[in-house]
Amino acid sequence: xxxxxxxxxxxxxxxxxxxxxxxxxxxxxxxxxxxxxxxxxxxxxxxxxxxxxxxxxxxxxxxxxxxxxxxxxxxxxxxxxxxxxxxxxxxxxxxxxxxxxxxxxxxxxxxxxxxxxxxxxxxxxxxxxxxxxxxxxxxxxxxxxxxxxxxxxxxxxxxxxxxxxxxxxxxxxxxxxxxxxxxxxxxxxxxxxxxxxxxxxxxxxxxxxxxxxxxxxxx
Numbered sequence: 025x026x027x028x029x030x031x032x033x034x035x036x037x038x039x040x041x042x043x044x045x046x047x048x049x050x051x052x053x054x055x056x057x058x059x060x061x062x063x064x065x066x067x068x069x070x071x072x073x074x075x076x077x078x079x080x081x082x083x084x085x086x087x088x089x090x091x092x093x094x095x096x097x098x099x100x101x102x103x104x105x106x107x108x109x110x111x112x113x114x115x116x117x118x119x120x121x122x123x124x125x126x127x128x129x130x131x132x133x134x135x136x137x138x139x140x141x142x143x144x145x146x147x148x149x150x151x152x153x154x155x156x157x158x159x160x161x162x163x164x165x166x167x168x169x170x171x172x173x174x175x176x177x178x179x180x181x182x183x184x185x186x187x188x189x190x191x192x193x194x195x196x197x198x199x200x201x202x203x204x205x206x207x208x209x210x211x212x213x214x215x216x217x218x219x220x221x222x223x224x225x226x227x228x229x230x231x232x233x234x235x236x237x238x239x240x241x242x243x
C-alpha cells in the first residue's frame with residue numbers, strides 16, 4: 025500500500041514540476057524578455073524604425089511626449105522657460121522637426137514614430153550602454169548599466185503592459201539631460217543657447233529665435 029501511495033505521490037509531484045516551471049527558470053525567462061525588449065528598442069532606434077520603437081514605449085513615456093506636444097503647439101516663450109529642461113527641449117525639437125500642422129493632427133505616439141524615423145531621437149546614448157544586472161518583479165524591472173565603465177546612478181525602468189515589457193524611456197532621458205544641463209551650468213554657458221544649437225544639429229538648418237514663440241512661421 026505504501027509503495028502504491030508513494031508511487032502516486034511521486035507521479036503527482038512529477039506532473040506539477042512539469043506543469044509549473046521552477047522559480048529560477050521563470051525568473052530567467054522573464055529577465056531574458058526584459059533584455060530582449062531593451063535590445064529591440066535599441067535596434068529600432070538604430071535603424072530608424074519608429075513604429076517598433078513606439079510599440080516598445082511605456083504608456084507613461086508616451087504621456088510625457090503628449091505633454092511636450094501640447095507645449096510645442098501652444099506654449100509661449102515664458103511657458104517654455106518655466107518648464108523643466110527635458111520638456112522644453114522636446115517641445116522645441118517638435119517645433120523644429122514636425123511643424124504646426126503635424127503637431128495639431130497627430131497624437132503623441134505618431135510624433136514619437138516620426139521623431140525616431142527622422143533621427144531626432146538617436147542611438148547615441150544607448151550605443152555606450154553596457155547592461156550589468158536586471159532586477160524585476162512581475163510588472164516592473166530595473167536594469168543597472170554602465171556608460172564608459174561608470175555605473176549609472178539611475179537604472180533603466182521597464183514595465184509590463186499589454187502582454188509585453190515596455191521601456192519607460194522618460195526616466196533615462198530625464199537623468200541624462202539633467203546631467204547635461206548641469207554640466208552647461210557649471211561651465212557658465214547659456215543653457216538655452218546650447219539648446220538652440222542642439223535643435224539646429226538635429227534639424228540640420230539654422231533655427232531662428234522665433235522657435236520660442238507660438239507663431240509657426242518662426243519655427
